[in-house]
Each structure stands twice: as C-alpha cells, then as structure tokens.
Amino acid sequence: MVKASGLRGRGGAGFPVGMKWSFIPQEESPDAEPSIPHYLVVNADESEPGTCKDMPLMLLTPHTLIEGVIIAAYAIRAHHAFIYVRGEVASVLRRLRTAVDEAYAAGYLGTDILGSGFDLELVVHAGAGAYICGEETALLDSLEGRRGQPRLRPPFPAVAGLYASPTVVNNVESIASVPSIIRNGVDWFRSMGTEKSPGFTLYSLSGHVTHPGQYEAPLGITLRQLLERAGGVRAGHELKFWTPGGSSTPLLTPEHLDVPLDYEGVGAAGSMLGTKALQIFDETTCVVGAVLRWTEFYAHESCGKCTPCREGTYWLVQLLHRLEHEGGTTADLDTLADVTNSVVGKSFCALGDGAGSPIVSSLKYFREEYLAHLDHGCPFDHSLSTVFDSPGGNPTGGVR
Template sequence: MSGSTDTLTPVLTAGWADERSWTLDAYARRGGYDALDKAFAMGPDAVIAAVKDSGLRGRGGAGFPTGMKWSFIPQDNPNPKYLVVNADESEPGTCKDIPLMMASPHTLVEGVILSSFAIRAHTAFIYIRGEVLHVIRRVQAAVAEAYAAGHLGRDIHGSGYDLDVVVHAGAGAYICGEETALLEGLEGRRGQPRLRPPFPAVAGLYASPTVINNVESISSVPSIIANGAEWFSSMGTEKSKGFGIFSLSGHVQRPGQYEAPLGITLRELIDLAGGIRQKSDGQRHELKFWTPGGSSTPLLTAEHLDVPLDFEGVGAAGSMLGTRALQIFDETVCVVRAVLRWTEFYKHESCGKCTPCREGTWWLVQTLARLEKGQGSEADLDLLLDQCDNILGRSFCALGDGATSPISSSIKYFREEYLAHLTHGGCPFDPAASTAWADRTVGAMA
C-alpha cells in the first residue's frame, strides 16, 4: 500500500513520547530485547534471510538492500568480522538519526546485537558525530545498561554468543559519513575515502570483513525479527518496502519527524504537518522548492507534490530519496542564496583528496557568489553547469556529486531567478538591492 494521511506507522518512533523513553525500563515495557531470543533460536543465516525477505533497503541514503549487504561477508575469512553503525549524521537538513538515538537508543542497541549476530561479528562500533555530545552520552548510557542487564557481553541470554559494543566519537567531519572515510577515522587516520575495491565487506575495518549500516537501517531490524518479514514488506511500495522517518523542516506549521510507509507524498506529509506556514494576515505562503533527501539531492518544486516518496518515484522525478530530509522553502526564499549556502558547506567539508571536488567546489562558490551579488552575465550560468559537469562522476566519492545537485537542478527550474539577480544588480529578495536597481533605472531614464 502507499502511504496516506491516516496511515502513519509509528514503529521506530512509537515510544518517543513515553516518560524517560530512553531508559532500559521504558524500552523493556515496549517489548524491548524480546527479539534476541527469537533470533538466537533462528540462527544467523535465518536472520539474514528474514532481513532479505523483508525488503529492507539502507536508510542512509543509497537504498542498497540491507540483507544482501550482510550476505557479502565472506564467512571463510579467518579475520574477525565487524559491524560499524554510521551515526555521523551531518547532511544539511537530515535530522532523523539523532532524535532516534536520543529518544530510544536501546532500539539501536538491540538492532546492533541482532545484526552482529547475523554476520557473526563479536565486536561492533557505533560511530557518532563528535559535536553531538549529548547523544554520545545517551548511547553510552544505553550500552552500559544493556551490559548490566546481560544483553551485551559474554554468553548473551545463555546463547553462547558474545558481543562487545564500542561507542566512538568522531571528530566532526562531514566526509566521515562516507563509509570508507568513516573507517579511516575509526582507525585513527585522517577521514578520507578509500579506493574501492577492496570493498569493506572483504577488507574494511582493520582490513577485516565489515558491514557498515546507517542508524535507521540497524534500528529497523528488531521490529522485522519480532513481527516477521511479511509484516514489514506489507508496508511501502513494491520495490521500496517498509516505513521510514521523514524529517520535515523549514516552512511548515509543525516541523518534525513523521514515520510513514515509503510511497507517501509530500502533499500528504505537509497536510500532516499542518500545511505551509501562515502569513501575518492568516493567508498561507506557497511552496516554492524542496529537497527530498537533504541538500545533496536535486531540488524539486511544487509540481512534484504528488511524487511517491520512494526510491523509484523520486528517481523518476530526477532526484534521489536520500535520507528523506524534506526541507520546505516558501516563496520568500531566494533559491540562489540557498544554493550558495549549501555550496559553501560542501566547499568547506571537501576532504581535499581529489582535484575535481577540492578545486571544483571552490570555483562553484566563486561563480555563485558573483551571481548572487548581481555581477557577471548569463554566460556564467553555462559556466556553472560546465563546472558541475566536470565534477559529477569524476570525484573520488559522492561529496562532489552532491555539491552539483542543487546547482544544476536550481538552474533547471529557476533560471529566471538567476537572471533576475543580474538585472537587479543583486538579489531581488533583498530590499536594498531592489532599491538600488530602481534608483539606477530612474537615473538612466532621466
């Protein structure tokens, strides 16, 4: 089934409003850790099969089938196996994993145990962005509670299975959200992407077989094991199964996290969020543009309100579902200025390893900043697209590709707004620039 406004599916978010929801007691009251004994009785291969059958696809942006990723681990490799949870959430607009870890860290911990058991790992790492100290402390406390209750450590629940979990604080680099750069950071080196192959499944952390999954992907596993693969796959669409957390931010009445089946539309989600924000006279602003999966996905417009928010639907519309970070912008926002701000972020966060991204993002900012000030000419738009073309598909990792997405898509949909900056001699949304333009026009007429 596709989503509708009366089919929110609170699973991951079900207990967020409970009193002290982050504690082990609160999680246990919701059936927490019950899935462990079921999984231990099933065996590792059956757990992998259940996750495969459920149709769970990675919730970190790429959408790769999770069970298939687990099955790539070569079990004949003599090295230890590792599970690494990517909790380095730092994409502009993405804000689902941090509230999940704050409100219900034990959901993640139980998912880590189940996933580690499935791939036969005995050590797991949760890599959390260093700036979010409150989240690090909360997850550390949950891990300590799980150890004390016998859910972690030696001979878990008398199954003979051992697991240790390490909560690692990153040093705050956006590039460490890229899975191989994250591994470099875990090993104590500068966070820069690795050349692949070898892929992490064969030679990942400490040159050993490694699975790297997003927080939401791992947190979805306990409910799949507890309720069955068919229950999970009954939600969502044919190729995008299950539910996900949709993060609405920006110009809606009630920004926040909305957990719904994949395939729900932005129109339905905006209705759930109380609509686009109101003006002082009570009238509503109008939707101008939005991102389906954070700032590294091509932006969309009001004509895409009814696009199904699943991997295929958003892809067919020319963008990517990504992390379902829906940033909503109304007609008061200058698209050129918004894109410039995003591009400045990518320039700052480029690790500098490859030339297209290191040099290209710098030049993108130079050209965009000139256009935003009303300087340059229409030929600069073609220059921008040419710069994007020289970065897209030529950088070492996806950061360079992501930096080009908002630029090329904004020129596609809002070329006239870029040109308006040139005719106004600055941003038409800026009263000072508009006044200066009017003065120049009047002077020329006189």
C-alpha cells in the same frame, strides 16, 4: 529474514540491507568461527544540511538501536561492533553510552550473552566533526585513527573494511529497523510501503512548514500527504521548491507534490530519496542564496583528496557568491554550468555529486531567477524567509 523483508538501507543509497550482510565471507560450517574477525559499524555521523532523523532516534530509543546491533552482529558473526557518532552531539553520545552501560549490566552485551555462548563488545566512538566521514570508507579510516578520506573500491568493506577485515557499515535507522522485522515478521513489514521499497521510514520535515519534525510513514507516501500531517506550508505562503533527501539531492517543485516518496518514484522524477530530509521553501526564499549556502558547506567539507571536488567546489562558491551579491553576466551562468559538469560524476566520492546536484536542478527549474540576479545581485529580502517572520509560526530558526 532481513533479506526476505526487502529492508533497504536508510542512509541514502537504499541498498538492500540483507544483501549487504550476505557479502560477508561465510565459513563452510554455520557454527564455525570466522578465520578472521568480522566487524559491524553503525554510521551515526549525521551531518548533511536538512538531515536530522538519526539523532532524535538515538536520543529517544537508544535500546532499539542496540538491539538491532546485537541481531546484526549475530547474523554476520561479528564479536565487535562500533557506533560512530558525530562528535558535536554531546547529548547523543551521553545517551548512547548510558544505554550501552545499561545493556552490559543487563547481560545483553559482553561475554556469553544470556547464556547463548555469543560474545559482543560494543563501543560508542565520537568522530571529529568531518562531514566526509559519513562516507563509509572515510568513516573506517577515521575509526582506525587516520584522517577520514574515501578509499578506492574495490576492495569493498565486506572484503577488507575495518582493520582490513570483513565489515558491514549500516546507517542508524537501518539497524534500528531490524528488531521490529524479527518481532513482527516479514509479511508485516512488507504490508507497508511499495513492492520495491517495502516498510516504513522516517521523513524529516523542516523549513517553511507549520509543524516541522520527524514523521514515521510507509515508503511511497507523497509530500502532499506529509504536509497535510504537518499543517501545511506556513500560513500565508505557498511552496516554491523542496529537497526530497537533503541538500545533496536535486531540487523538486510544487509539480512534484504527488511523487511517491520511495526510491523508484523520486528517481523517476529526476532526484533521489537520499536521507528523506524534506526541506520546504516558500516563495520568499531565493533559490540562488539557498544553493550558495549549500555549496559553501560542501566546499568547506571537501576532504581535498581529488581535484574535481577540491577545486571545483571552490569555484562554484565564487561564481554563486558573485551572482548573489554582485550580479554577473550570462557568461557566468555558462561557466557555472560548465564547472558543475566538471565536478558531478568526476569526483572520487559522492560529495562532488552532492555539491553539483542542487545547482544543476536549480538552473533547470529556476533559470529566470538566476537571470534576475545578473544586473544587481539578489532581488530578495532575506529577512522575509526566516521562520520567525511568520505570525504565530513555530520558532525553529531561519532557513538561510
């Protein structure tokens, strides 16, 4: 049923959820217990700048996630499941653990659930704060008690995941979407969204927008339509650039306001839907400064396993810092592009791609702004880009 619904992973890659479940080795008899244990792991290590959909979901409707876990575990015949939560969000951890205790008390978890003969143990695990553990194999290493670093694939987690056993790793929103599909049916789910990206999803609007927050909408909606719901860009200002899927996705401009926000539409526009974290920036924002802050994040969060990412992100920060604070030369821009090219597509995991994508796209769309930095550094007054500067604006904090 999940496979027929066309539900795609909500963690960034958009891989079909049902297909991922089907990769788990099947026994000859559907009633036979697997010869080795199967595991289900929910990736709740939400850490990327701009991405903020999973934490509110777990705070507001934790039992929806737990219900999805039970259904998914039953489907892949797993008797142990884990929710791996970013360690800094103590309120989410408390909320989830309370909800899990309530589910055990109600008989929805544990031994012989509601007399069905199905057993499921669910553990809420707190991570240690490393962004790299959002990568599924690094998450599994962390869950096993080791330093979180990406694994070489193959073998993939469906073959040798947690404790070298078949494992499904799904995003919070992916699993939380399952109960409504089971309850309302495939046709209901596919009546929303697009043919290749059916259903609904959460879009996170932040930055220079009148009413930031989570907006549940069908896949394929446009930023123009979402901004209408969110009250538009803050009063007296206009859109300059935006990210469709968090800081790791290539920037887009006002020319892309009517791009369908589904996997195919955003891909055709030269970016990625990612986590659907729509960061909105108006004309007061320095592109170079924004890209520098993101690159500093990726350099700090690099696990250091591979040379392109470990060394490349360091030098990207140095080059961007020089341009932003001291100025530079056109040769620095050439070096910036060259170092970025040495990172993107050449790192062990996608962190290097995430660090380089905003740089490549910002050089493409805002090269003149980089050139304006060459003589004396940044020409922008960064105090104007804070949300507090907007009269009557929603005080949600600065964007720098």
